[in-house]
Amino acid sequence: MNEKLNEYLNQVKAYLNTSDNKEDIIKELEAVVLEKAEKKYGQITDESISKILSEFGSPAEVAKEYSDEQELIDPSYKNYIFMLTNTFFALIIGINLITNVFRISFTSFKPENLFLSILEIIGTCFSTYFMLFGIICFLFFMLTKYKIKNIAAFWEYKDLSTFLAVKPPKVGEMISKIIFFSVFTLFVFFGIDAITVLLSKSGLQVINISDKSIFFAFLFVGLFDILVYAVKFYRNTELLDIVKGFFDLILLWFATIKMENFRITDIAEEISKGISIGLKVAFIVITVLVIIELIVSILRYSINKTKNIMKV
Amino acid sequence: MDIQSELMNITSEMNRGFLQLIILTFLDVPSYGYDIIDSLEKIGYKVEENTLYPLLRRLEKKEVLISEWKVVDNKPRKYYSISKYGKELREEIMKIWSIQNLILQKLSDGRKENE
Numbered sequence: 001m002n003e004k005l006n007e008y009l010n011q012v013k014a015y016l017n018t019s020d021n022k023e024d025i026i027k028e029l030e031a032v033v034l035e036k037a038e039k040k041y042g043q044i045t046d047e048s049i050s051k052i053l054s055e056f057g058s059p060a061e062v063a064k065e066y067s068d069e070q071e072l073i074d075p076s077y078k079n080y081i082f083m084l085t086n087t088f089f090a091l092i093i094g095i096n097l098i099t100n101v102f103r104i105s106f107t108s109f110k111p112e113n114l115f116l117s118i119l120e121i122i123g124t125c126f127s128t129y130f131m132l133f134g135i136i137c138f139l140f141f142m143l144t145k146y147k148i149k150n151i152a153a154f155w156e157y158k159d160l161s162t163f164l165a166v167k168p169p170k171v172g173e174m175i176s177k178i179i180f181f182s183v184f185t186l187f188v189f190f191g192i193d194a195i196t197v198l199l200s201k202s203g204l205q206v207i208n209i210s211d212k213s214i215f216f217a218f219l220f221v222g223l224f225d226i227l228v229y230a231v232k233f234y235r236n237t238e239l240l241d242i243v244k245g246f247f248d249l250i251l252l253w254f255a256t257i258k259m260e261n262f263r264i265t266d267i268a269e270e271i272s273k274g275i276s277i278g279l280k281v282a283f284i285v286i287t288v289l290v291i292i293e294l295i296v297s298i299l300r301y302s303i304n305k306t307k308n309i310m311k312v
Numbered sequence: 313m314d315i316q317s318e319l320m321n322i323t324s325e326m327n328r329g330f331l332q333l334i335i336l337t338f339l340d341v342p343s344y345g346y347d348i349i350d351s352l353e354k355i356g357y358k359v360e361e362n363t364l365y366p367l368l369r370r371l372e373k374k375e376v377l378i379s380e381w382k383v384v385d386n387k388p389r390k391y392y393s394i395s396k397y398g399k400e401l402r403e404e405i406m407k408i409w410s411i412q413n414l415i416l417q418k419l420s421d422g423r424k425e426n427e
Binding site for chain 1: 345346350361362363365366369373381387388389390
């Protein structure tokens with residue numbers, strides 16, 4: 001089939017919101033376009049098909065004619081709802097996380113209840129996500145009501161589109177990431193304990209750990225990331241990166257809450273301050289990197305779904 | 313108020329029902345979309361593809377029309393024709409249309425007498 005026609009029909013199919021047989025609608029549209037191109041322009045060529053398609057209108061408009069009823073929110077917005085809700089959600093979790101990092105005091109001990117910490121994270125995540133979803137749905141409801149279109153014109157910027165295009169995974173990059181997270185996981189599993197024992201033997205009890213759940217959080221981050229990169233060899237989808245990004249962020253958030261159980265003792269105040277600032281900076285840098293990667297994944301996933309809208 | 317835009321609105325509303333009646337009348341003989349558009353255009357009735365095809369499907373869903381895929385000259389075409397139920401429905405619509413026509417005629421005649 002002609003590539004342009006195929007692309008057009010795929011977009012129409014993506015926009016179709018009907019209980020009718022979508023395959024049959026697409027099959028009929030294909031037959032109609034080819035027949036019209038031949039009868040009107042003498043032969044089926046890229047040019048004649050393009051002319052017929054431009055007469056038909058945009059895929060979203062064509063799909064709308066086949067849709068069962070007027071939607072409260074235009075179906076062409078559905079990817080933007082996902083994109084914006086998740087992007088803002090990632091940003092809010094990130095801000096929460098960084099705020100927590102600033103709050104950590106390595107000198108005073110404030111025990112946090114594990115159950116309450118988990119409950120707090122789950123509660124905040126749910127309420128934030130549904131609040132954002134509601135606001136964004138309302139926004140698109142208004143856009144639909146007042147027929148404001150073409151909000152996605154920024155997809156047309158070539159540089160952005162190239163940057164956000166989904167690329168096949170690079171084997172070297174994936175292997176190096178798996179190795180990095182394996183080392184990270186092994187270090188978390190064996191290293192921290194070993195260092196603590198070593199420091200205790202030398203008379204310095206630098207870090208006092210009274211709750212090891214934080215290590216399990218890091219352990220989960222490492223193991224989950226290894227799993228995701230391994231799965232990506234078989235199926236490369238941005239959805240996996242999005243799940244990984246949110247999982248990492250939530251566990252990092254949990255870790256910042258549990259960091260309250262750390263105490264830096266038995267050393268000079270300047271060194272203690274240095275370690276404390278170093279840990280905080282490391283946390284913030286990791287958080288920012290995870291958020292950037294997550295938002296890029298969300299945009300890539302959404303652009304992959306919507307990238308053809310503006311082309312035709 | 314702009315008479316042209318108002319006229320377009322009214323025409324569009326009137327055409328909605330009229331097109332259905334035309335389709336029900338035309339499809340006594342099975343035909344496919346392009347042929348319907350072409351034939352109607354030849355007798356002075358222009359209909360857009362984006363209007364006709366969804367309408368054909370809606371009528372098919374309501375069992376007013378039936379359809380069948382056929383390959384003619386190596387081209388797949390979906391042929392539509394009126395169903396038994398469609399024919400009964402068409403008779404009723406024609407009655408309503410005749411009554412409406414009659415009412416309009418009487419009103420028009422009455423107005424002329426008053427003038």
